[in-house]
Amino acid sequence: MAPAPARRGVAGWAADLAMGARFAVTGGREGWARTLLTALGVGLGVTLLLLATSVPEIISARDSRSHARTPTVSLSNARGPETLLISQVHTTFHEEDIQGVRLYPEGDRATAPPGVERLPATGEMVVSPALGRLLDSAEGERLAERLPYRVTGTIDGLGLLGPHELFFYAGVDRATAVDDDYFRADGWEAGPGSAEEFPPELVLLIVIGCVVLLMPIVIFIATAVRFGGERRDRRLAALRLVGADGAMTRRIAAGEALCGALLGLAVGGALFALARQLADRVEVWGYSAFPSDVTPAGPLAALVLLAVPACAVVVTMVALRGVAIEPLGVVRQSRPRRRRLWWRLLLPVLGLGLLLPLIGGYSGTGGTETAQVTAGAVLVLIGTTALLPWAVESVVERFRGGPLPWQLATRRLQLGSGPAARAVSGITVAVAGAIAVQMLFASVEAENTKVTGQDTTRAQxxxxxxxxxxxxxxxxxxxxxxxxxxxxxxxxxxxxxxxxxxxxxxxxxxxxxxxxxxxxxxxxxxxxxxxxxxxxxxxxxxxxxxxxxxxxxxxxxxxxxxxxxxxxxxxxxxxxxxxxxxxxxxxxxxxxxxxxxxxxxxxxxxxxxxxxxxxxxxxxxxxxxxxxxxxxxxxxxxxxxxxxxxxxxDTKENEQFTDVRRGLFIGATATLLLIGASMIVSMLEQLRERRRLLAVLVAFGTPRATLAWSVLWQTAVPVVIGLAISVAGGLTLGTVLLRMVGSPVAVDWTSLAFMAGTGAGVIALVTLVSMGPLWRMMRPDGLRSE
Structure with a gap:
């Protein structure tokens, strides 16, 4: 058969990508299943990326509302028609902070604070919705004794930092307001507030924390667009048989991935819209946000919308460069070519090359330094992840013998360890980054935590x-x-x-x-x-x-x-x-x-x-x-x-450090949830690829328990290797970061073991969750093929 005429230029690329997209949605049940899994995986990553791009707007809106409700201290300190006497109050109830303002209007033109229709009269109080709910609850009866005011109104969102903030304004009489604790104010602040400066070690912690939290998301998106790789290769071999050349087949494969990525953008946008509407119902580590605050920054959102489809095309093209697709099959179905090590080592070396010049001289004030630290940390973490497939391949090729489940698992890994390595790559980079952040975090915590000397046994x-x-x-x-x-x-x-x-x-x-x-x-x-x-x-x-x-x-x-x-x-x-x-x-x-x-x-x-x-x-x-x-x-x-x-x-923390730690915990919680969800999707995709093989093995008498143990071993081997690599990479990165801020190198081995155990626990939990689908896929109807 004569080969198909070559198509060149942008038109050729567009036609081939469009053909791949048609294959993605017209490939029958198998094609749709593959495309939907890719869309779900990419959508989860896109959702978290859009949430991450909304953080600047959330912080900005929160700071603006905080500044707007700040009283303007009267410079003349003279009583006038617009002045108020104000005293700020802070208390704690069941470890929840409650803030308030007591005020007395001295003139008839005194303005109400943002979010309040009118100033409360003597003995009255306007409260935030969250505080109102707390006071109305059975638990809040004891708090009501502490706030002896009559609730007459509610503060709307313009006057609150978040929907779950506990805040109030209370009116007092003149006799109370003449106390030294009160000050005279002309009104309330207007305009943006001034940004608070952070010390270099906290700046570094924020930068590295963002890198560590976002890297697993990017890696998972890159993994998700490669779902269905083995079946895709067989389809591409069929295209070669009907006359397509190698470049055309790669572009068609990229079109399939592009279609899944675009659907993933739609899924991610829908999930983000849902999460945005539910934002005011969720409080994480004491922080909450209004739905209107959760708005992606324009340039960052545009970067996500462009980068995800581009990532799908680039990853697919790069993945197929080492695959020879022939009319009768692909090289991947025989013994694959050994992975190269040199470029995998080059990535962390380049990253360390960017970080080492900053040792002892990091100031945390320049944009160039921030970019250099970000690039260096990204390269080290990507290099750590890139080493995983090579390490898994090098280790499993030496396995011989053993029980039947072990042999099934190791043989599967020897034939193709790529999918298994990619499935745990997110955990690998997350654990490596978490170790580095923990080392830096422990140092920063020591510098920002002071021992009070208070004896909590003598007075509480x-x-x-x-x-x-x-x-x-x-x-x-x-x-x-x-x-x-x-x-x-x-x-x-x-x-x-x-x-x-x-x-x-x-x-x-x-x-x-x-x-x-x-x-x-x-x-x-x-x-x-x-x-x-x-x-x-x-x-x-x-x-x-x-x-x-x-x-x-x-x-x-x-x-x-x-x-x-x-x-x-x-x-x-x-x-x-x-x-x-x-x-x-x-x-x-x-x-x-x-x-x-x-x-x-x-x-x-x-x-x-x-x-x-x-x-x-x-x-x-x-x-x-x-x-x-x-x-x-x-x-x-x-x-x-x-x-x-x-x-x-016993101790007291710097408020800036407390805010940074809380933010990191929020991000870590979201990232961990994404990693768990993404691994479930990856595991389902791998099982779907092997459904027919599993059904055949059961039909020939292989016990289901043997296959289940083989799946566990297939996951356990890459996990152990990945955790070893992540520990080494995390310790290296953490050591360099500590040297950058001039702190002594110290490793909390208990925390290190906890993080590695958490990573392994997430994977073990995901594997156990996959046992249900595995049992269903081993039924005889798994032999059916289209």
Missing amino acids: FVSGIELRNGLGMERVIDAFRDTEGVDRAVGLVESLVTPVRPDGRPAEPGQEQWLTYGACDSLRELARLPDCRDGQVYLVAPASDDDPAATPRPGDRLDLRADATRPAKDTRHLWTVPRTAQRAESRIDPLGSEFTGVLVTPGALELSRLDGAYLRTMLTLDPAVDDAMERARNTEARFDERMNGWATS
Whole structure:
């Protein structure tokens, strides 16, 4: 038969691609199954890529709304028709952050914040929908005790960071708003806010995290467009038999892949639209977004829409370059040519070549540096994945003998290990990247996490209340002690006092001293007082300070006023340290601080003489009592609506680092779900390719359990090899990244084993899920062929 006339140029390419697309949709049930699997695989990847391209818009919209509801501090601090008195409130309920603003409009033209129709009147409160639902629930009854306002409205999306944010505005009266905690505002901010600068190590963590999270998606898309490779080769051999040349058959194959990729774009767009509409119903790691925020950035979305079809064509053409398609068959059906190693090693070498010059000199500020780090990390991870097919091929060719399931599995891998290697390539690159990120993450976490020194065994909750308007110390402490779930309450009144010179003038600013008032049992939390009795006074110097003059001495006079810039006219504001005052050794308190100053028992000084006294109460809670922490917070709110209390903690994290970590966890969760879904699709595609072979083996008497074990072994071998490669690649990349930020190289082997085990667990779970379809494919009707 004469060969078909050659078609050249763009028209020839278009005609051949169109013919391949027709084969994809007119190939009967087998053709449609192959195309739909490709479309589903590509669609899953496209969905996550579109979500990733929406992240900049989500962050931008969130920052804009945050900036818009920020009060504008009055520069003149003069009362006017548009001014408001504002105090910001923060509390915690069941580890959920609740923020609010208390306000009092001073004029009749004061504007309401974004998302609020009118300013709440005294005793009223407008809440976010999520907070409203919480307050209406049975769980929120205890929170309602802490917010003694009547709910009169709801804040719409313009005034919230996200649909699940817990936020409120509460109206107060004039008498409450004159407190020092309030400030005068002219209105609310307008326009974009300023971007927050990140330190270099956090910039690097963000860049590498994005690379690691997106790489498995790209690799899976490249894998999905190669579904049905073996059957496709036999179809291409038939095309060669009717006169098509090699180049034409490759273009037709690319057209089939292109059709699946285009359908995948449609599937991905539909899934993205569904996910976008459900965005306000989902909260991941404390973050949520409105559907309107989930909008792909134009250039990034265009890049995805163009790159995915291009990837389908390029991957198919590259995959067929090493395949000789002849009229009577393809080379792949005989012993394949050995894979080359040199170019697979060249990729990570080039990546390390880009990263090594940045060791010790990475600043995280330049776009060139960011591009260099991104390119280097991508090359290292791609190189790690590219090594997997070569390693699997090199290892399995040495397998001989063994049980029957093992022989079936190894023989299958020896005949064609490509599909099995590609199926676990996503896990390989994910684990390699996760190891590198974890090494960098551990270093950044150490630098952005501070040890507070707080002793959580001596106090679990600390309340801070200003004693004003006749509020008594004992009244507050008794209320805490009567609160269910509070085992012990230690109350100390703190006040800053100023030494007075012999001529009656106050000491220079910066020489103020702390005076702490309390019972002996409470004072022992600050110093060692073996013989404490009521009426005694103790002078405490820091343990590291040998100069006793650093603290007041017996006979010194102290000004008890909060503002002692001028000599006191009333002797009531002056107090003389008794000659009987004793020296005491300081002790680290439950909050991790070392006290320095004067300790006074009730019998030595009247509490009413202290100006600006501040009651600090440290609580020990009973873990057996439900909601003990929330009950304590409610008791505090009865005496101070500012709710300044906090739970003690061993460590404290930088807020920027906390946001980055939360973002990485969100991305990792989405990527892991994609990897699991994509592997299920890949496994189904492989089983569909072997359906007839499996049915034949069962028909000849092969036990189904033997075939099931063979499938497990076919998955296990590439997994073990892939995890070994990913560990080596991840350690190498992580070491270079740590050197870039000047951190010592340290490996958390427990975390490394956990990540490798997670990768293996995902694959094992996917393989077990595939047992159901495998059992159905081994039925006799699998012998049917079209």
